[in-house]
Amino acid sequence: MDTPDRRNSTTQALGELCSLLGDRLSTAPAVREAHGKDQTWNPGAPPDAVAFVRDTGEVQKIVSICARYKTPVIAYGTGTSLEGHFSAPFGGISVDLSGMNRIIAVHADDLNATVEAGVTRKQLNAYLRDQGLFFPVDPGADASLGGMAATRASGTNAVRYGTMRENVLNLTAVMADGTVIKTGSRARKSSAGYDLTRLLVGSEGTLGIITEVTVKLYGIPESIVAGVCPFPSVEACCKATIQAIQMGLPVARIELVDAEHVKAFNAYSKLDLKVTPTLFLEFHGTEASTREQAETFGAIAEELGGGPFSWASKEEDRQKLWQARHDAFWATRALMPGKESFATDVCVPISRLAECVTETQADLAASGLYGPIVGHVGDGNFHVVLYCDRSDPDEVQRVKEAYGRLIDRAIAMEGTCTGEHGIGSGKVAYLEREHGPALGYMKAVKRALDPQNILNPGKNAAI
């Protein structure tokens, strides 16, 4: 696509953008590189320039200019996405929204807040703490809320509070023709028209650039209890989860950590856990109800040959536990120095989870690969950490093939190729395998809303 015509129109677009943004438009190689490559093995490609924007009006002007010159526009938040979402394979302008980090309004009585897209989840939670409120979606990284909405992010407590799909009330977005729209009201529910909010959530910047997000908030629970519970097998972990959820136990977090991961946690985070498949849990509620929940779970575990379930309500102890869980990436990376690690991400119906995990473990063993597993087991979502020495093409090939088989396995079990990381450029090939003829309608929506294909081309259904 790098034709003389394109170079010419890009040059003209850059000229207009420079007049608009001054030194907030950067073409410095280091800045462009940083905005074109994520931390994974997905190939990166730098944009032609990076625009550091201040408000929705600026994004609108940028998109209008780019629309005139058919120049790609790629939204960038914190750069923590994992599937090559913000690479620029066709060049264009990276719109860095991290400077749009104002908390516009907190409506405590309505339990929602409106923030600019660059506000991160930790920033919002620090701001809310004094009001006794919190925003629950927690993908691990301190991602921006705009980016989390765009990738339909979730994480450890989606089992209780839902994902971004359930927690975004409305969005402000700049569409491909430069029009600014608001996708909904602040009412908690509505039956008025098509659900543009949910259409944009998960569209990865291919249908519109999200500039403001209204999210649901929750009261900080009176009591939080967290703990770990060892089990004899992955299957027993899954059975305990199913029983807990079926009986309506409102578990806030329930995370599967396989024996290999427990080893890594013990080494990296100085824990002393029994090396066996383990559940990390958290319960939210009143003092009485969290105690009741913990006791009920303990009884379920015991019946399945697991336990003892040791739990703590002191914040310090809880933090240590969840910090270990969040450090999983680093803990496992430390296991195999010199090798790169990356996280896979499939999700299956819970009833198939044990089978999917066990078959995957056997497959990895047969392929001579090592892959510790963590999972948001309450949702059936798990991550295998795969290692590879990228200078060894044979190993790279074996890893890629094993990941392909994992995805095929998940889809065959009525699951999905990605529970929370998204499609980006890394999983484009799997979209059709998962959706079949439905993909054609996604593409039709893309063509209708962005006929020039300027919004994040080459990602998700924008292909």
Place this chain on the structure above:
Amino acid sequence: MDTPDRRNSTTQALGELCSLLGDRLSTAPAVREAHGKDQTWNPGAPPDAVAFVRDTGEVQKIVSICARYKTPVIAYGTGTSLEGHFSAPFGGISVDLSGMNRIIAVHADDLNATVEAGVTRKQLNAYLRDQGLFFPVDPGADASLGGMAATRASGTNAVRYGTMRENVLNLTAVMADGTVIKTGSRARKSSAGYDLTRLLVGSEGTLGIITEVTVKLYGIPESIVAGVCPFPSVEACCKATIQAIQMGLPVARIELVDAEHVKAFNAYSKLDLKVTPTLFLEFHGTEASTREQAETFGAIAEELGGGPFSWASKEEDRQKLWQARHDAFWATRALMPGKESFATDVCVPISRLAECVTETQADLAASGLYGPIVGHVGDGNFHVVLYCDRSDPDEVQRVKEAYGRLIDRAIAMEGTCTGEHGIGSGKVAYLEREHGPALGYMKAVKRALDPQNILNPGKNAAI
């Protein structure tokens, strides 16, 4: 639109449909009338014929034939929608899905079930009871799950369990070109591609005809406690609701009934409630937690000058209470014999609810209109029952104007023109007022997915 050309193509389409369906294609006037007019004041229009279908394959064939002749296709479930959703202003074929009432699969471990679109919520719940599971969305009427998905229905316990938006996992739908698609897997979450499920939920048969629905299920709670709590004012009811939700009380139902409605319930359902704004509540959980929830709510009410909160856990007492709430329509209709009544449906942020209700009451009084109010107060959604003698054009006009002001008031308070009844043909005029430029993108999606505008033309964004 009733040109000789159209009549000719409709005749040809009917001929092909008759060959396909035999006596399951009806052109009997009574059948057509019943499939073209709902129970409200929205004007009806009969379809040219009604097709009683048996499976997705038949729907696919019907849509393919109709696409060839540009004949409108209108999905019909139980006929309980309230905004003229299934009238046929441009003629065409009503596809009656009530015969597609098989429960295809219940996945108890995964807490979901796949059903044909014609299965009603009561049918599903009767089927599930022995397994200790239930489907929570309850719009009052025994609607079909396909229809509930299509209108994004909700009802009394959405505050805890969400609406159809949150409770549909995936759909099978026949698109305007006759292609059958499945919009997602059975995984509880996914970040793979655009959210076609949520795009079809609430699209009222204008983007595709839903033929199968996979919905989330929940374990029947060990304990259910329900009760009524009188308050000195609507405002106190709203404050109590806000406090309860803010402190994380997992209330399953919280319904506002104004004094006029209480009178109607007392008369119609032989209750003996104090005539004052009242909350009807329900709590789900363990024995201990429901007791704790009820006690906590009682304390909140007392602080706000309300109470006493009298509650019961016996099923018989609970059923009587909720039957009264569900009979609201009949109870209020009985108040003004000879007049027609119909339910309005707006939804605002909870913080504005008391204000919106109070201003509306004052407006009605000033307009010489009578309008008892019930509301899903936990969601900020309320219904004013308006009465009118349709032979009195002046009264009809005053009622319509008052409703228009109610909608304007709700939108001005960052709310929506419909919380749960939908747009249909009755509220098309309000879509633009609520969504502004966003409506253009809804229409673009409609044009992209149904370029001939054969799916339920004249409804929602299909205009």
